[in-house]
Amino acid sequence: MKILHTSDWHLGKMIYGRSLLEDQEHFIKEVFLPTVQRENPDCVILAGDIFDRQIAPVEAIRLFDEVLTEMSRQHIPFAVISGNHDGADRIAVGASMLRSSGIYIATKLEDVFSPVVLTKENETLHLYLLPYIEPAAVRQYFHDDSIQGFPMAYQAIISAIQANMDQTAINILAGHCFAAGSQTCDSESAVYVGGSGEVPPSLFQSFDYTALGHLHGPQRVGENGRYSGSPLKYSFDEEHHKKSLALLDITKQGCTTALLPIPTLRDMRTVTGTLEELLSLGKSSPSKDYLAVELTNDTPVYMPLEQLRPYFPNVLSVHCNWLHTELSGEQKALRQTMQNRTINEMVVFSQFLQQICGTEPTEEDKTLFQTLLTELKKEQANT
Ligand SMILES: [Mn+2]
Numbered sequence: 589m590k591i592l593h594t595s596d597w598h599l600g601k602m603i604y605g606r607s608l609l610e611d612q613e614h615f616i617k618e619v620f621l622p623t624v625q626r627e628n629p630d631c632v633i634l635a636g637d638i639f640d641r642q643i644a645p646v647e648a649i650r651l652f653d654e655v656l657t658e659m660s661r662q663h664i665p666f667a668v669i670s671g672n673h674d675g676a677d678r679i680a681v682g683a684s685m686l687r688s689s690g691i692y693i694a695t696k697l698e699d700v701f702s703p704v705v706l707t708k709e710n711e712t713l714h715l716y717l718l719p720y721i722e723p724a725a726v727r728q729y730f731h732d733d734s735i736q737g738f739p740m741a742y743q744a745i746i747s748a749i750q751a752n753m754d755q756t757a758i759n760i761l762a763g764h765c766f767a768a769g770s771q772t773c774d775s776e777s778a779v780y781v782g783g784s785g786e787v788p789p790s791l792f793q794s795f796d797y798t799a800l801g802h803l804h805g806p807q808r809v810g811e812n813g814r815y816s817g818s819p820l821k822y823s824f825d826e827e828h829h830k831k832s833l834a835l836l837d838i839t840k841q842g843c844t845t846a847l848l849p850i851p852t853l854r855d856m857r858t859v860t861g862t863l864e865e866l867l868s869l870g871k872s873s874p875s876k877d878y879l880a881v882e883l884t885n886d887t888p889v890y891m892p893l894e895q896l897r898p899y900f901p902n903v904l905s906v907h908c909n910w911l912h913t914e915l916s917g918e919q920k921a922l923r924q925t926m927q928n929r930t931i932n933e934m935v936v937f938s939q940f941l942q943q944i945c946g947t948e949p950t951e952e953d954k955t956l957f958q959t960l961l962t963e964l965k966k967e968q969a970n971t
Contacts, residue, residue, distance in 0.1 A: 589706075589713055589758060592627060593834040594620070595635035595801030596818035598673065598775075600648030602640075603822065603878070604904040609647050614853040615819045616651055621658055623833060623848060630708050632664060635801030635816065636671025636720055636764030643675060660689040665706055669719040670695040671764040671801055676719060694719050694762075697729050700745060701752075703759075711839065712757040716749055716795075720764040720802075738765065742787045750794055758840055761792060764801040767809045773829075775804055775822035789813060797836060797843055805829050812843060821856040824880045824905075854878055854902060863889045863896075870899025881906045888936055890943045933961060 597615075601608050624632060639648055659666040668691070670676040676695035683693040692704045694717035704715040726741035727733060730748075735741050742765065753759060766772075768786035789810030792798040798813030804826060806817035816834045821827060832847035859866060860882040879900050883892055885908070892906050937957050941949045949957070 589631070589708055589711055589838055590627065590629040591713075591760070591797070591799075591836040591838060592624065592629040592632045593635065593799040593814065593816045593836065594633070594819060595764070595799075595816045596637040596671070596804055596822075597634070598637055598640040598818065598820075598822060599651055600640045600645040601822060606878075606902070606904065607645075607647075608820065608822075609645075609651070611820055611853045612648075613651060615850065616655060619850050620819070620833070621655070624659070624662065624664060627835060629664060629835070631706055631713065631715065632659065632666045633715075633760075633762050633799045634666070634668045635762050635799050636669050637673045637801055637818075638668065638671070638679060639674055641673065641675075642678065644678075656686070656691055660686075660691055663690060665690045665692070665704070667692045667704060667715055667717055667762060668694070669717050669762050669764055669801070672720045674720075692717060697721050697725055697745070701748065705757075712754075714754060714757040714759050716759070716761045718745065718761060718763045721745075738785050738787050739791075742791050746791050746794070753794065756840070758797075758838055759795050760797045760799060760838075761795045762799045762801075766802055767792075767800060767813065767815075770803050770809060770815065771805050771807055773804050773823060774825045775818070776802060796840065797838055799834075806832055806834070806847060814845065819850050820852060821878075824856060824858060827855075827857045858882060859900075860884060863892050866896060867899070870896060874899040876900075876902055879903045883908045885909070887939050890940055934958075 597612065599612055638652060656666070668679070670679055680693060680695040683695065686693060694700065696719065700716050700718040704717065706713040706715065721741070723735060723737055723741040726744055727735045730744055732744070735744055765787045766785050767789045769789065792810055792813045796812060798809065800809055800813060800815045803815045804818040804822060805815065806829070807815050809815060814834055817829065817831060819831055819833070821829060821831065830847070831850045831852070833850065835846045835848055837844045854877045856878040858880045859869070861869070862885045863883055866881065879902060881892070881896060881903055883889060883906060889908065892908070893903060896903050896906070934954065934957070938949050941947060941953065
């Protein structure tokens with residue numbers, strides 16, 4: 589059977605105050621839906637964090653609604669679980685009715701105990717949909733107060749599944765959790781503390797495949813599990829991730845996985861250089877990518893963001909090395925000189941004038957600046 593696995597769409601996400609909806613719409617309409625149409629999988633799994641927030645923006649809800657409509661129109665079974673970011677009860681609206689349209693939305697623990705059964709020729713797939721769940725809910729469900737922490741909670745759930753498992757079927761678990769030993773990044777909110785939040789991958793051994801969500805970097809988990817990762821980069825420490833959709837060809841005998849790369853509207857990356865270098869780069873090759881700018885100038889720079897924006901409209905952050913980094917010997921000497929405040933302020937003034945007016949300060953400018961500075965300091969001392 590052919591299964592398409594994705595997760596962590598985080599529809600409606602904002603980054604540095606910017607909405608990523610346009611990028612997400614591009615992913616849905618130019619990548620995800622065309623891939624579904626082209627590959628015609630027997631099932632699509634969305635392993636949690638559909639939305640970024642419990643109360644998602646209406647534009648994000650509309651986008652997801654379009655996905656549901658399109659999936660049901662194409663008669664492709666679509667299995668969705670809620671993640672830790674989703675408002676589980678909100679996305680459960682109409683869930684039982686949607687099952688007749690081939691859309692399976694699981695938001696409660698008990699959903700995992702009635703697997704979705706799909707058949708194709710002589711193959712049967714049992715799909716166990718386990719939404720994001722906290723140990724307290726598992727304790728309550730099993731009426732067992734001894735269940736403490738995620739490893740025990742998952743052990744209890746999986747033992748209960750195993751008791752009724754059909755070993756002749758292809759068994760797939762969809763889950764949203766932190767599998768121990770996996771690589772994390774900045775855009776996954778930390779909901780777990782210490783090791784008690786980590787689920788041992790050995791628990792997933794009895795499944796032919798485990799389709800996980802939660803971590804945003806695509807990666808394998810244990811013998812036959814995988815995080816598909818998020819479709820887009822949601823933080824700068826993901827800039828080297830190769831985002832993809834996981835397409836499985838699975839039988840009872842084994843599974844092969846193809847990672848389909850996701851072309852994006854805008855990339856997210858860091859650029860490093862002096863302001864002058866970056867401005868010249870901007871003039872020759874402007875870019876709409878989301879950028880984190882690392883300025884390497886060793887002296888102050890006047891309003892770098894405003895200067896860069898005409899060429900790089902989506903600069904999200906500017907980091908001035910001058911202010912933060914360990915200095916080289918030469919820079920240290922300069923900083924040492926600048927630590928004498930009078931010289932420091934004069935150097936800053938001089939640099940400012942050069943950047944704004946393109947000229948060195950005259951003796952008259954310097955005297956005027958010095959007079960004003962002295963007056964200002966006197967005033968400051970008096971208040
Ligand atoms: Mn997530």
